[in-house]
Amino acid sequence: MAAVRAAWAWFRAFRRTRPFWGGLWCIVAGAWIIRSMFFSFVLAVTGGWSFSAGYILGGSLILFGVVTWCAPHYRGLLGLMAVLLSLAAFVAANLGGYLLGSVLGIVGGSMMWAWGEKAPKPARSTGGRRRRRTTPEVADAAV
Amino acid sequence: MNRARSQLRARAASMKEEAATRRGTRTRAVVPLAGGLCSLIGLFQLVSSDVLAVNFTTANQEFQLYSNYLQGEQAAGFLATNDTSTGTDNGVTELGIRSAKLAGLCAIAHENVPVLGEVTLMIIAGVPVKSAFSNGSNTTTDGAGAPLTFDANGQLTGGNHITASNLFVNSRSLSGFGNKISGMNLGQSADTVDTTAGITWPAGQGQPDAGDFGLTVDRINVGGLGGDTYGINLQGAITLPNLKIKVIPGHKTQADCPTQAAQ
Numbered sequence: 001m002a003a004v005r006a007a008w009a010w011f012r013a014f015r016r017t018r019p020f021w022g023g024l025w026c027i028v029a030g031a032w033i034i035r036s037m038f039f040s041f042v043l044a045v046t047g048g049w050s051f052s053a054g055y056i057l058g059g060s061l062i063l064f065g066v067v068t069w070c071a072p073h074y075r076g077l078l079g080l081m082a083v084l085l086s087l088a089a090f091v092a093a094n095l096g097g098y099l100l101g102s103v104l105g106i107v108g109g110s111m112m113w114a115w116g117e118k119a120p121k122p123a124r125s126t127g128g129r130r131r132r133r134t135t136p137e138v139a140d141a142a143v
Numbered sequence: 144m145n146r147a148r149s150q151l152r153a154r155a156a157s158m159k160e161e162a163a164t165r166r167g168t169r170t171r172a173v174v175p176l177a178g179g180l181c182s183l184i185g186l187f188q189l190v191s192s193d194v195l196a197v198n199f200t201t202a203n204q205e206f207q208l209y210s211n212y213l214q215g216e217q218a219a220g221f222l223a224t225n226d227t228s229t230g231t232d233n234g235v236t237e238l239g240i241r242s243a244k245l246a247g248l249c250a251i252a253h254e255n256v257p258v259l260g261e262v263t264l265m266i267i268a269g270v271p272v273k274s275a276f277s278n279g280s281n282t283t284t285d286g287a288g289a290p291l292t293f294d295a296n297g298q299l300t301g302g303n304h305i306t307a308s309n310l311f312v313n314s315r316s317l318s319g320f321g322n323k324i325s326g327m328n329l330g331q332s333a334d335t336v337d338t339t340a341g342i343t344w345p346a347g348q349g350q351p352d353a354g355d356f357g358l359t360v361d362r363i364n365v366g367g368l369g370g371d372t373y374g375i376n377l378q379g380a381i382t383l384p385n386l387k388i389k390v391i392p393g394h395k396t397q398a399d400c401p402t403q404a405a406q
Contacts (some may be wrong), residue, residue: 010155013162021171022168050376083179090186098264106179112170118165 018072019079023065025108026082030061033064034070036094053092061105068112079113081091082106150265153294191268191386205265206252206376208312209272209397210245210368211282212291213319214299215240215310215332219336221315221357232238235313235373239364244298245305246291247272248383249400250375263395266381269305271404274397275298276367281322283366286401297323297364312344319365326361332355346374369397
């Protein structure tokens with residue numbers, strides 16, 4: 001039980017220190033696009049663009065999602081690239097996995113790009129663990 | 144080993160410390176989101192208004208393909224097996240058409256999705272496809288009741304038709320009404336049909352062997368085309384006017400094509 005709780009605490013910290021959800025949607029989008037154009041590997045390698053587009057575009061989306069998890073520093077570039085690749089997938093890869101993959105990729109990429117430090121929540125206390133609570137209080141006092 | 148473990152622990156601790164700062168998706172996500180979705184709508188409009196051609200290739204999912212009328216020039220076919228990703232082989236006809244025109248397209252695939260159950264994927268383009276085809280007579284109206292017009296050679300006239308170049312279909316069954324088929328050669332050695340029709344079989348599919356049964360046709364016009372198809376492979380591009388992609392819960396068939404096209 002303690003192990004589960006520790007793992008959950010680790011996962012929560014992992015989630016909060018990187019664009020987890022944006023990356024996740026990108027990975028799902030990529031997997032879905034590949035699924036919609038699923039060919040044997042030989043065919044994808046020998047058959048040219050119309051067979052390999054799903055692997056290339058969907059694979060890139062998966063890669064971008066994984067890289068933003070590992071290196072959140074690159075989220076801005078990768079997020080925009082993911083949006084553009086999702087658009088390319090609409091034209092090249094079975095209408096972007098029947099539209100769904102493209103939409104998910106655009107949502108995920110936007111979330112990745114926009115991830116960052118937010119203004120701390122005002123008054124609501126979460127057990128006093130939050131560090132940056134001092135700033136708004138000072139601001140309140142000034143008013 | 145111990146050093147690696149303590150390093151891991153230190154990294155987890157610093158990650159937890161960092162997690163105390165509130166981070167997340169900021170509202171500025173709306174900017175690329177709106178931009179991306181608008182561009183997607185724009186692309187969709189370009190495809191459905193015939194300006195942009197899309198690439199559409201499938202391999203192992205069987206779907207039903209319906210069209211009011213297929214007009215093909217320079218076609219070749221032979222018998223082959225189709226390998227699916229599940230490992231089972233199916234006997235299919237590989238049919239290649241150098242240039243094709245379709246009066247309406249309604250492609251239906253069924254998929255079992257967790258939670259939702261069976262859903263139907265419908266790709267509709269061109270004029271509406273009729274809810275049923277009568278065998279033994281040509282299709283002269285589309286699904287909305289508008290007449291289809293042909294010239295003396297059985298070629299489609301009028302607009303809003305789907306054009307495709309280098310269209311390859313491998314089908315388990317294809318049926319329809321032949322309307323003015325000319326230049327047919329049944330029983331040509333399968334390895335020569337592609338040069339006769341001026342097409343190249345896509346790399347990766349089963350290639351024909353010398354002496355196998357093959358056929359070539361100069362002009363093939365088929366009314367009320369219906370088929371169980373494993374793959375549509377477009378080496379060229381396809382224009383899809385009035386494109387609609389729909390995912391509908393439940394099991395839908397050809398009977399739903401005109402109503403779905405009208406919506």
